[in-house]
Amino acid sequence: MTRQTGRLPRLTRRSRAFDATLALALALIGARYVTIINGVDWTGSVLLVPLASAPLALRRRVPLTVLWTVMVVTPLIRHSSQDIALYGGVVCVVAAYSAVAHCRRPVPTLLSLPVTAAVLVILFTNAKMPHFPNGVIAVLILVPVLAAAYEIRMWRRRVDEGRARLSTMERQQVEALNRAIEHERARIARELHDVVTHNVGVMVIQAGAARKIMDTAPDQAREALLAVEAGGRDAMTELGHVMGLLTMDEAPADLTPQPGLNRLDALIGGVRHAGMTVELTVTGHQRPVPPGVELAAYRVVQEALTNTVKHASGATAGVVVDYAADHLRVEVTDTGGRPSTALSPGRGRGLIGLRERLALYGGTIDAGPRPSGGYRVKALMPLETP
Numbered sequence: 001m002t003r004q005t006g007r008l009p010r011l012t013r014r015s016r017a018f019d020a021t022l023a024l025a026l027a028l029i030g031a032r033y034v035t036i037i038n039g040v041d042w043t044g045s046v047l048l049v050p051l052a053s054a055p056l057a058l059r060r061r062v063p064l065t066v067l068w069t070v071m072v073v074t075p076l077i078r079h080s081s082q083d084i085a086l087y088g089g090v091v092c093v094v095a096a097y098s099a100v101a102h103c104r105r106p107v108p109t110l111l112s113l114p115v116t117a118a119v120l121v122i123l124f125t126n127a128k129m130p131h132f133p134n135g136v137i138a139v140l141i142l143v144p145v146l147a148a149a150y151e152i153r154m155w156r157r158r159v160d161e162g163r164a165r166l167s168t169m170e171r172q173q174v175e176a177l178n179r180a181i182e183h184e185r186a187r188i189a190r191e192l193h194d195v196v197t198h199n200v201g202v203m204v205i206q207a208g209a210a211r212k213i214m215d216t217a218p219d220q221a222r223e224a225l226l227a228v229e230a231g232g233r234d235a236m237t238e239l240g241h242v243m244g245l246l247t248m249d250e251a252p253a254d255l256t257p258q259p260g261l262n263r264l265d266a267l268i269g270g271v272r273h274a275g276m277t278v279e280l281t282v283t284g285h286q287r288p289v290p291p292g293v294e295l296a297a298y299r300v301v302q303e304a305l306t307n308t309v310k311h312a313s314g315a316t317a318g319v320v321v322d323y324a325a326d327h328l329r330v331e332v333t334d335t336g337g338r339p340s341t342a343l344s345p346g347r348g349r350g351l352i353g354l355r356e357r358l359a360l361y362g363g364t365i366d367a368g369p370r371p372s373g374g375y376r377v378k379a380l381m382p383l384e385t386p
Helices: 013-038 046-057 063-076 083-102 106-126 135-215 217-246 263-271 291-311 349-359
Strands: 277-284 316-323 327-334 364-369 375-382
Touching: 013 046, 013 083, 013 327, 046 063, 046 083, 063 083, 063 106, 083 106, 083 135, 106 135, 135 217, 135 263, 135 349, 217 263, 263 277, 263 291, 263 316, 291 316, 291 349, 291 375, 316 364, 349 364, 349 375
Parallel strands: 277 316
Antiparallel strands: 316 327, 327 375, 364 375
8 A cells, every 4th residue: 555645635515425424324224224123222222323333424534533433332332232243344344445545544554454354253253144254254345345445545546646747747838838938039039139230220321321422422322222221121021020920810921931041142232232342252062051050140141240330330341151061151251440320339139149049050159359350250050961
């Protein structure tokens, strides 16, 4: 018998009513049986029958106490009538079943069972049952009842453990869902940062340049404003794609692919319209790469050029995309310059977000000043060997 600890389960009104009804029913049945055999004896057997079955009303609340009370009371009243002895044996079996099925202290219950068997032998010795040995009768009655009580106890324990496991699984699923939501929010925040800082930054630079040359070179100002308009459209397109991740309506999903390395020319063209010289170099065997790696590489170039526009106005930048055998290398360098007065300085969250993004694919990023002046951002992302 497995040991159970903790408080007893709270009894329901239905269970208490059932136990009280059981005790009353056994008392009525026993009294009726005794009166049929011996006639009505209000001073003897009929009044003693309820005394034996009354403790069963508490059989689930204090099952071990009820068992010992029944085992003490029934032998004391057995001399009143042989029929009471037989009835007391039935009550004792019910009490033993309740102790095995409901008691939270299995060791005292196990120690009580031999005493219960001995009490049954005593009761059956006084009963009119000459056809079987008393010990055999006690075993034939007690053993299957206790076996059934033990199985019910184990079944109830398995049900409780199953409920506990289900509750744990539900709690773990909720925690996993919350973590997934947090990761998705962080990813969307990085996407918004990359889209807004680059496109809006370039638009501010171009608008500022158009304002300065509007009177002296209206044609160039017009081209700059057209570039601002095109950059605004690109920004709105990407923002619509990112914000679409937050909508839960029934509108069809936006299946526009995320930007990849094939859009580097358009990205660099927008920076060139802002007045910065940028050179793109692609080396190695160009081949398809996983979409997540391609998006991460695009964001590295976007963030690096955005920082160059902000902090190195008038510099010359270079972008290198190297398709090596086992990795993809993206490197962005600039020659250095003066910070742009049209943009406020950033908070350094872009590179942190890139580092987290690349870490998802086993990549690394290194950013810092160049010995010859300027700045360099270098990212390495592993690829499968073609």
